[in-house]
Amino acid sequence: MLRMFLAVTTIALAAWTGTTAGAEASATPTPSSTPTPACPPALPISASATGATTTSVTISYSIFFRPPCGYDPPMTVSLFTSREDAQQWRAAVAEGVTGPDRYGSVTIDRLTPDTEYWYRFTDVDGRRDPYVIASARTASLTSCRATATIDTHWGGGFVATVTVRNSGTLPLDRWRVSWRWSGDERIQAAWGGVDETAGADVAVRNASYNGTLGLDATTTFGLLVTTSAVPDGLTLTCAR
Numbered sequence: 001m002l003r004m005f006l007a008v009t010t011i012a013l014a015a016w017t018g019t020t021a022g023a024e025a026s027a028t029p030t031p032s033s034t035p036t037p038a039c040p041p042a043l044p045i046s047a048s049a050t051g052a053t054t055t056s057v058t059i060s061y062s063i064f065f066r067p068p069c070g071y072d073p074p075m076t077v078s079l080f081t082s083r084e085d086a087q088q089w090r091a092a093v094a095e096g097v098t099g100p101d102r103y104g105s106v107t108i109d110r111l112t113p114d115t116e117y118w119y120r121f122t123d124v125d126g127r128r129d130p131y132v133i134a135s136a137r138t139a140s141l142t143s144c145r146a147t148a149t150i151d152t153h154w155g156g157g158f159v160a161t162v163t164v165r166n167s168g169t170l171p172l173d174r175w176r177v178s179w180r181w182s183g184d185e186r187i188q189a190a191w192g193g194v195d196e197t198a199g200a201d202v203a204v205r206n207a208s209y210n211g212t213l214g215l216d217a218t219t220t221f222g223l224l225v226t227t228s229a230v231p232d233g234l235t236l237t238c239a240r
Helices: 002-026 083-087
Strands: 044-050 057-063 076-081 094-097 103-108 116-122 133-138 144-154 156-166 174-181 186-191 194-195 201-206 218-226 237-239
Touching: 044 103, 044 116, 044 133, 057 076, 057 116, 057 133, 076 083, 076 103, 083 174, 094 103, 144 237, 186 194, 201 218
Parallel strands: none
Antiparallel strands: 044 057, 057 103, 076 094, 076 116, 116 133, 144 156, 156 218, 174 201, 174 237, 186 218, 194 201
16 A cells, blocks of 8 residues: 555656646746837937127037937037928038037137028038027128217318217127228327328228127227318228
8 A cells, every 4th residue: 555655746746846847947037128218208319509700600508318318428519501301301501510529619710700500510420400590690701880970070081980880799808990081181189099190091990999889789989070062971881
């Protein structure tokens, strides 16, 4: 009886072990899924035009996030001559490449004066940023304008006020107004400016206190002029 019990037990254990091993062999491991990153609800990059000359623009940028939510520098800045071209990434006219910093600026030159350009960003992997699209304008060659008003006149002369206006896209740090006399006019006194006249060629530059003009800002200088014939007006040229 004992032999029979041991034999039955041995057979049962062998069958149970085989069943367990088969179950373990047939079990399929569950693959681990890679979680999708949750990107912050903010733009990955921002930029603005922070400087310009007659032939260049400077674009400052800030890259807030790294891939996959953002970008790694360097970035390529492409310029277009219309918003439509920029929207379609069509016919870029100039490019500049940023440095390795995530916060910096890039200057793009060899541009046309007094021209509006639209800029966009591309990363090193060729990914085009869909968000930043804005404009920057090069400075005008003529960055100021001058007009004259004859305040009073008499048989031998006149008094005039000249208004100088910053008509450019950047602040002025100096100005110079010039013109040519058509007759025997001569400046006897000037205020609000420094007279640099040589014969019939007249030039008045800014005084020490009124050379700086913000956008669309104005200043004036005055003239006391002697002449045998008061002119109808003055044709002036203003330059930085």
